[in-house]
Amino acid sequence: MTKEHYGIGALSRATGVKIETIRYYERQELLDNPPRTEGGHRSYGQEHLKRLFFIRRSRQLGFSLDEIRELLVMVDGDSYTCGQIKALTVEHAKSIREKITDLEKMESTLLRISAQCKGGKFPDCPIVDALSYFQR
């Protein structure tokens, strides 16, 4: 018993994507221009709901809008191959691994320098010292 037509607010509630973001995706041509009511309000159907779920899920997994655009082109043209999709996904997973590695370096440095600091009142802080030197 799924509804046939959604206003933008209903679509937003159904997908968890904010109204402004939905309109933004439309401007970015990630989401088809929906039909309009006589008064000009957007009227969405199941296919928009599906597509917006796809976009949201992909965003949750860290794909950029450009990457999502690529994915959508592949999925739309039904000639896509699993191989292409997998390549994009694996590539994306790699870039996430790099980000994690970078952040872990930051974290360990931060923990190391804060461990050196006793947190007292005197104005000669080992953290400030550590930040003051240029390295790497």
Place this chain on the structure above:
Amino acid sequence: MTKEHYGIGALSRATGVKIETIRYYERQELLDNPPRTEGGHRSYGQEHLKRLFFIRRSRQLGFSLDEIRELLVMVDGDSYTCGQIKALTVEHAKSIREKITDLEKMESTLLRISAQCKGGKFPDCPIVDALSYFQR
């Protein structure tokens, strides 16, 4: 044998911060307005070099410009306490940990769904399926 005065290019080479970024930091009031030559070129001294090192190092550790502004205010007003600085640093380390956790979730999902895909030619991809469903 450190130089007394640097043009913006020399400062850039010395710190690894791009010229445009140095000017941007000046507009953001992270870096003091330096004295100018007669013709209007910026002329930096040791204190600018030190401060720019500090900013760069802090950026490398993931502090936002606002956080760096706070750090600088504490360091400048010589009344800062180690405790304040440490609190900011520990807080920042926590937010980095959160980012890492998020990215790790993304990564494991991506690896899981790409493992399901054999990468062949038929157009029914388990990755696409996984992206099509809304969860969490």
Place this chain on the structure above:
DNA sequence: ATAAAACCTGTAGTGACTATAGATTCAAGT
């Protein structure tokens, strides 16, 4: 004196939204 390198200001673009203002339309109740 000239040419090239360095520098100047101001503005606009990036990504992925988010926020606001001010107007219009829709749905529900009387």
Place this chain on the structure above:
DNA sequence: ACTTGAATCTATAGTCACTACAGGTTTTAT
């Protein structure tokens, strides 16, 4: 049919931390 309030509309600007121009001026080296 009318009124009210919620929902929606467009257009524009703001966020963060830069980055990239364009078109001009100054400095430095020959």
